[in-house]
Amino acid sequence: SQKIEQNSEALNIQEGKTATLTCNYTNYSPAYLQWYRQDPGRGPVFLLLIRENEKEKRKERLKVTFDTTLKQSLFHITASQPADSATYLCAQEHGGYSTLTFGKGTMLLVSP
Amino acid sequence: DAGVIQSPRHEVTEMGQEVTLRCKPISGHNSLFWYRQTMMRGLELLIYFNNNVPIDDSGMPEDRFSAKMPNASFSTLKIQPSEPRDSAVYFCASSLGQGADGYTFGSGTRLTVV
Numbered sequence: 001s002q003k004i005e006q007n008s009e010a011l012n013i014q015e016g017k018t019a020t021l022t023c024n025y026t027n028y029s030p031a032y033l034q035w036y037r038q039d040p041g042r043g044p045v046f047l048l049l050i051r052e053n054e055k056e057k058r059k060e061r062l063k064v065t066f067d068t069t070l071k072q073s074l075f076h077i078t079a080s081q082p083a084d085s086a087t088y089l090c091a092q093e094h095g096g097y098s099t100l101t102f103g104k105g106t107m108l109l110v111s112p
Numbered sequence: 113d114a115g116v117i118q119s120p121r122h123e124v125t126e127m128g129q130e131v132t133l134r135c136k137p138i139s140g141h142n143s144l145f146w147y148r149q150t151m152m153r154g155l156e157l158l159i160y161f162n163n164n165v166p167i168d169d170s171g172m173p174e175d176r177f178s179a180k181m182p183n184a185s186f187s188t189l190k191i192q193p194s195e196p197r198d199s200a201v202y203f204c205a206s207s208l209g210q211g212a213d214g215y216t217f218g219s220g221t222r223l224t225v226v
Binding site for chain 2: 034036041043044045046049089097099100101102103104105108
């Protein structure tokens, strides 16, 4: 069955550096991947979508790549800030109804 | 728009009791989803409605779980009888279409069954 995997270990970085989070999937390439941010006690918030025919998508300090050969998406936050600290979830459309299957997320901690 | 509204925010109940979780999706969104989140399993899709009709309920754990969407502005998820292993955060989300523009999630209901 299709799986979507994210690094379960927290990523700790210094303010101002670029954070890079990884999302890997198995089997077939989804038509698109989505990235969400989740803060403690809150629901996930949609950030970006990238389609399989797009190599890269940007939004302000965020950049997402989609490599169908590696079956991987990378999520970058440039010039990171402590306010970027949160859990980031990757999701792919899955199944005949194109509903989203989520990875378990990676926690990002940005230190001042 | 106030976003997706869920109630209650927290629910503590005893094993065997009936629990009803409520959701008001964003007006105009025609897709509604119920997810459950735990540390062990992450976010799992329970059921998907499109235009108030249940389309995919393959994620509903067992017959103790049921969901309804009587109209475009309201959905319920019911657990009867509840068990300790049902303890989790339950999220409702809505989207326009099948979600290529992203899902909007509610703040969730944290359910604890003791």
